[in-house]
Amino acid sequence: MPDEENDAAAPPPYLAAEAIADRLRDRITSGALAPGNPLRDAALAEEFGVSRNTLREAVRLLVHEGLAVHQLYKGAAVKGLDVADVHDIYAARRALELRAAEQSFTAPQQALDGLDRYVAAAERAAEAGQWNEAATCSLDFHRGVVHLIGSARLDRFFRTTVAQLRLAFSEVPIEAEFQRQWVPRDRELCDLLRSGRRAEAAEGLARYLDDSERQVVDIVRAVHSA
Amino acid sequence: MPDEENDAAAPPPYLAAEAIADRLRDRITSGALAPGNPLRDAALAEEFGVSRNTLREAVRLLVHEGLAVHQLYKGAAVKGLDVADVHDIYAARRALELRAAEQSFTAPQQALDGLDRYVAAAERAAEAGQWNEAATCSLDFHRGVVHLIGSARLDRFFRTTVAQLRLAFSEVPIEAEFQRQWVPRDRELCDLLRSGRRAEAAEGLARYLDDSERQVVDIVRAVHSA
DNA sequence: TCACTATGGATTGCTGAACAATCCTGAGGT
DNA sequence: ACCTCAGGATTGTTCAGCAATCCATAGTGA
Numbered sequence: 376m377p378d379e380e381n382d383a384a385a386p387p388p389y390l391a392a393e394a395i396a397d398r399l400r401d402r403i404t405s406g407a408l409a410p411g412n413p414l415r416d417a418a419l420a421e422e423f424g425v426s427r428n429t430l431r432e433a434v435r436l437l438v439h440e441g442l443a444v445h446q447l448y449k450g451a452a453v454k455g456l457d458v459a460d461v462h463d464i465y466a467a468r469r470a471l472e473l474r475a476a477e478q479s480f481t482a483p484q485q486a487l488d489g490l491d492r493y494v495a496a497a498e499r500a501a502e503a504g505q506w507n508e509a510a511t512c513s514l515d516f517h518r519g520v521v522h523l524i525g526s527a528r529l530d531r532f533f534r535t536t537v538a539q540l541r542l543a544f545s546e547v548p549i550e551a552e553f554q555r556q557w558v559p560r561d562r563e564l565c566d567l568l569r570s571g572r573r574a575e576a577a578e579g580l581a582r583y584l585d586d587s588e589r590q591v592v593d594i595v596r597a598v599h600s601a
Numbered sequence: 602m603p604d605e606e607n608d609a610a611a612p613p614p615y616l617a618a619e620a621i622a623d624r625l626r627d628r629i630t631s632g633a634l635a636p637g638n639p640l641r642d643a644a645l646a647e648e649f650g651v652s653r654n655t656l657r658e659a660v661r662l663l664v665h666e667g668l669a670v671h672q673l674y675k676g677a678a679v680k681g682l683d684v685a686d687v688h689d690i691y692a693a694r695r696a697l698e699l700r701a702a703e704q705s706f707t708a709p710q711q712a713l714d715g716l717d718r719y720v721a722a723a724e725r726a727a728e729a730g731q732w733n734e735a736a737t738c739s740l741d742f743h744r745g746v747v748h749l750i751g752s753a754r755l756d757r758f759f760r761t762t763v764a765q766l767r768l769a770f771s772e773v774p775i776e777a778e779f780q781r782q783w784v785p786r787d788r789e790l791c792d793l794l795r796s797g798r799r800a801e802a803a804e805g806l807a808r809y810l811d812d813s814e815r816q817v818v819d820i821v822r823a824v825h826s827a
Numbered sequence: 828t829c830a831c832t833a834t835g836g837a838t839t840g841c842t843g844a845a846c847a848a849t850c851c852t853g854a855g856g857t
Numbered sequence: 858a859c860c861t862c863a864g865g866a867t868t869g870t871t872c873a874g875c876a877a878t879c880c881a882t883a884g885t886g887a
Binding site: 527 | 615658661662665667673689690692693697699704751754758762
């Protein structure tokens, strides 16, 4: 039984600050720490049972990932997206995902078929009514699309970027009808990519991103005016 | 005289760790700290006159930027590029720069004309024989191309990525003839973009990146076998 | 009542020393 | 030549503390 995985009390397979950052990231993406919520190091350090210094390093990691913002002498707080952020993120998504779709003919068929697994998982989660899980799988599918480009650096960038995008949803309850529409569109895009109709796939993806951006902008506006 | 700018002894306009990270980054990109060089915190902390803890935060920033690598209980060292890294970086460059060229028709003419300033600076530096400066201006031009996409997040990503690319050059002396060829090609690409011939620009850019990648791979192979 | 000040506490940024865990080197033994 | 195993060096982390800055609240003056 090599490489056990008791994530809780295991001695450090990696730095303590990264472990704390993981736990904080979970709290943020799950909505337990809402945008705007300050991250006070003394309190959090005691709560996690680490030194204030280690916790500060963890927070700095989250700032670097764009999940928190930092102000000198005012500390860090969970990042709240504004409309400009959403446009910025979708400009990046369009660049990467459309590029990936357009150059998808260079990817091996095996890689394209691998995308199906994410969409299938999203479909299963949607049928079971687990909308949060469905959203996760949907984003995994889009990560898979970007992965076709073949750059681990871009993969990491995209992962942190969509993590930021989820900040917009962490303050509003997930409405089933709000999420339901996306899974069949993912299915359609996936099938178009697998069958090599990349022009249609790119076009569908462009519409998908336009619609998605509109929805997120609406959410951010609603939160902002609340 | 508000807001004096004695960069040396000025009280922190921003975090001390970031200031130290800047100075370390300069040393790395200038080649004073060669790839593989370990970053021992005790020594560097004393040299920069900061505490070991602050220096560790600075090093962590560089690790996050990809300019250094970290191993548990073995500390950090300046990152050395291997061939896989170069392929990874150029996959990202192709995705972003080609995408930017293809969608350049959505950019205002003013933004396209702004690119000229970087190429002009590169030409001046090349004529003066300042090849390092010319390389910097050339990369500024390519950053400007990516900027057309309109995502600050992608801009930051691209900036750190090309900074990593410079690691490949920090171990070899810059040969004039090696660098001379790129400036006229930048000029050609810039003019194609400004005149709206984006298909030709994209094609030329693709060839440019292919040639550039080959050159960097050769350099990395030479360093690796040395 | 409405500004404006100031004062004390809370929080942050950073330091220096300490300690355990791990790595590395080299001497010694077989 | 190979193994072992001390000893030092380096790293990861903690703790206590201090200066700088923010924030809220109270007081002051008009």
